[in-house]
Each structure stands twice: as C-alpha cells, then as structure tokens.
Amino acid sequence: MTSLRLVFFHLTCLFLGIMAQAAALKLSSSVQPDGGLLSLKTGDNLTLTCFYNVDVAARLYWYKQPLGQKLQLITTFFYFDTNGTFYGEFKNNPRFTLGKGHGKYHLKISDLRVLDSATYHCIHYINSLEISESITVSVTGSAWVHQSVLEIIQLGDSVTLNCTVHTGTCDGEHSVYWFKRSQESHPGLIYTHGGRNDQCERKDNTQTHTCVYNLPMKSLNLSHAGTYYCAVASCGHILFGNGTKLDFQDKVDSPVLLYFLSGALTFTTILVVLLTLSVFKMRKRNSYGSAGN
Structure with a gap:
C-alpha cells in the first residue's frame, strides 16, 4: 500500500x-x-x-x-x-x-x-x-496514447472517456491513471486501473499491441467540467495523453432562447409604453373635468 x-x-x-x-x-x-x-x-x-x-x-x-x-x-x-x-x-x-x-x-x-x-x-x-x-x-519508442479531444455533454448525462494505448512490441503490464484539471481546482489524480490488462489485443500480422481503457461517469454536473488526462505506466516509462475536455451544452438551444428573451423584452417595452400613455390620457381627462366644474 x-x-x-x-x-x-x-x-x-x-x-x-x-x-x-x-x-x-x-x-x-x-x-x-x-x-x-x-x-x-x-x-x-x-x-x-x-x-x-x-x-x-x-x-x-x-x-x-x-x-x-x-x-x-x-x-x-x-x-x-x-x-x-x-x-x-x-x-x-x-x-x-x-x-x-x-x-x-x-x-x-x-x-x-x-x-x-x-x-x-x-x-x-x-x-x-x-x-x-x-x-x-x-x-x-513506438508507443503512444490517444484520447478524443472534446466531449460535449449536458447536465445529468453519462459519458465514458476512452484512452487507447498503442505499445508496439511491449507486452508488459500497464498501470493506467486518470488526472483531472479544471479552473476551480488544482490538477490531481482521480482514478487508477491498477495493472489490469484485460482490454488488450494484438492486431493480426502486426507488432502493434493495443489496449483500451475507459473512465465511465454518470449523473454529470458542473463540477465534472474540465480536462481529463490519461497517463500510462508502461515498459519502464510514463506516457501521457493529450487530454479530453468535457464541456457542457445548455439543453435549450441558445439562439431560440435569445429570440424568446428578445421577444419578451419587446412585448414588455410596448406594454409599458401603452400603459404609460393610458395613465397620461386618464390624468388629462380628469384635469379637464376638474377645470369644467
């Protein structure tokens, strides 16, 4: 330990x-x-x-x-x-x-x-x-790590981040670690796969040894936003992925929301102007009635 x-x-x-x-x-x-x-x-x-x-x-x-x-x-x-x-x-x-x-x-x-x-x-x-x-x-050497660049998600959704490791002729055990970096917190280790190697396969007629590791996340909220890096300890050295950024998208389409808010604002402005004119006319009539008496 x-x-x-x-x-x-x-x-x-x-x-x-x-x-x-x-x-x-x-x-x-x-x-x-x-x-x-x-x-x-x-x-x-x-x-x-x-x-x-x-x-x-x-x-x-x-x-x-x-x-x-x-x-x-x-x-x-x-x-x-x-x-x-x-x-x-x-x-x-x-x-x-x-x-x-x-x-x-x-x-x-x-x-x-x-x-x-x-x-x-x-x-x-x-x-x-x-x-x-x-x-x-x-x-x-011939080893490298691949991660998707961006994942667009919505609040409450689930997502699975993938880390694909190509290790060439190296068949040793891999220890896989996940790091998170966000604006609200310092980078830190959040998960490890230990020495699991059950998702690995060798392509036929090649020397490429490929492993795929997943990081599932459920019921996403704003605290999950950030960039997730996959680090692989393999064959005596550390390989880092370029990172996958999780970005949230509002459930209401932003142009539709903008049009709705603009229409509501226009309607409210017209209503305020009409009410102001109505109050002005009523006061004017009342002033004429008082003068006639």
Whole structure:
C-alpha cells in the first residue's frame, strides 16, 4: 500500500510540474510541446535552452531528475569557463553537448533514448540557487496514447472517456491513471486501473499491441467540467495523453432562447409604453373635468 501511494504521489507531482512548466518552456527543437509535456521519439535530437545575464558572474548547472529519483548533475558552467564540465554518466558521452554563446547555456541531447525521459532543470547560482528553466521530456519508442479531444455533454448525462494505448512490441503490464484539471481546482489524480490488462489485443500480422481503457461517469454536473488526462505506466516509462475536455451544452438551444428573451423584452417595452400613455390620457381627462366644474 505504501509503494502504491508513493507512485500516486510521484505521478501527481509530475503532472503538476508539467502544467506549471508550460508557460516557462523554451525550445529550439523543431518539435513543439503539447500542454507543457514534450513528447519525442527515440532517435530524435533535442536542444533545451537556458539563458543568463552576461553582466553577472554566475555559475550555471543542468540537472536531470527521472520520475521518483533524485537530481542527477549533468554539467556545470562558470561565467569565465570556455567548455563547461560534465559529470558521472554524462562525462565523455557524445550524446550530451553544450551550446554556448553570449548569454546562452543550452543542453543538446542527440539520438534520444527512453532512459532520457525526465525533468531537466537549468539552475543558476549568484547569491542563491534559482531555477532558470525546467522542462519535462517523455521519450517513447513506438508507443503512444490517444484520447478524443472534446466531449460535449449536458447536465445529468453519462459519458465514458476512452484512452487507447498503442505499445508496439511491449507486452508488459500497464498501470493506467486518470488526472483531472479544471479552473476551480488544482490538477490531481482521480482514478487508477491498477495493472489490469484485460482490454488488450494484438492486431493480426502486426507488432502493434493495443489496449483500451475507459473512465465511465454518470449523473454529470458542473463540477465534472474540465480536462481529463490519461497517463500510462508502461515498459519502464510514463506516457501521457493529450487530454479530453468535457464541456457542457445548455439543453435549450441558445439562439431560440435569445429570440424568446428578445421577444419578451419587446412585448414588455410596448406594454409599458401603452400603459404609460393610458395613465397620461386618464390624468388629462380628469384635469379637464376638474377645470369644467
């Protein structure tokens, strides 16, 4: 139970980090991020950018943080350095290089692999450590997750959200998690399928292994509005779907309602004008009658 809660905690932290990093994301790669999560395929090349103030003598660091693990120091760079220094498994690794220039401290990763999936932090130190850039990278082989983009619903309806997972040659157990993001609440884990694999099948004459997971919801109300993300733990890495947005539609067609309200307003205005004229005429007649007496 403790290990399961730990997985939930790490997944929730990862999801929150993805959403929080969307606004701060800067990339020079031709592949663009989707909702704050950068998804790439094995073999791709990636450049993570980091900029610094050239007028300040600062020390800069690139760190890698795989899901559920500690920070791993990749490289350091000082204002007066010319090359930078790599550490540990990244030292003398030709896949990791630095793109340096006037105010630039970019980390370049070539020939991406699944084990490169992690959150990368560019940190600078002047008087204290501060994170300059952060980006979560998910590297997959032939695996990918598909979700429908939008579901239009009405109050009281029921809906079933689908998450289709294509895992290529990977036949391992899948743990499926659902996250919800809305304007009224912070993103959070709402449901998990555990390790169920009973909805999976392999297509004939192909290496594609496909699984479909459902999230049924009944008696929908306004609190259900938001975007639902499917996350799949498969073959040692996490795959995120693009999210399905639940949006409510009024049961009364809005143009019809608009015409009805406009007609009611017009009728009320005419009625008020007629009543005003009638009262004015009655007062005028009464004033003439009083003058004649």
